[in-house]
């Protein structure tokens with residue numbers, strides 16, 4: 321099992337719970353952060369969801385990677401692509417909620433997750449699933 325992605329995955333899931341708890345203290349206020357549809361509230365919500373979802377994705381990768389034949393390069397691209405994507409997506413969401421121009425950093429999580437996803441799925445189609 322790839323320890324980095326498993327450990328980081330559960331940390332992200334827990335941070336997702338914690339961020340949801342924080343948001344949960346104020347979300348009953350109709351106009352909190354400018355209301356449900358405001359840029360700031362939407363990006364904070366997206367960050368909360370991304371932390372939980374990408375945390376689950378990292379754990380899923382850690383559990384399933386041993387059943388897929390990955391070259392040494394594939395391994396590095398997947399381990400660090402899913403990890404960097406998992407950390408940077410909620411971070412860029414929070415930064416963009418704070419300052420809107422920070423949204424220009426979204427290329428970091430997008431590029432790393434696309435790289436890891438394409439690498440892992442093409443390895444899967446190339447070599448199939450090993451028991």
Ligand code: HEM
Pocket residue numbers: 336337338339340341342343344345347356361365368369372373
């Ligand atoms: C301790 C656990 C959690 C807490 C306290 C929590 C809290 C919240 C709160 C307060 C909101 C509303 C945000 C707003 O109104 O702007 C929210 C939205 C959301 N949460 Fe969580 N959450 C938790 C776990 C999760 C998990 C495990 C998932 C998914 C696997 C999840 C997915 C979502 C989604 C998709 C939304 C957006 C719903 C919508 O469109 O309004 N949350 N959460």
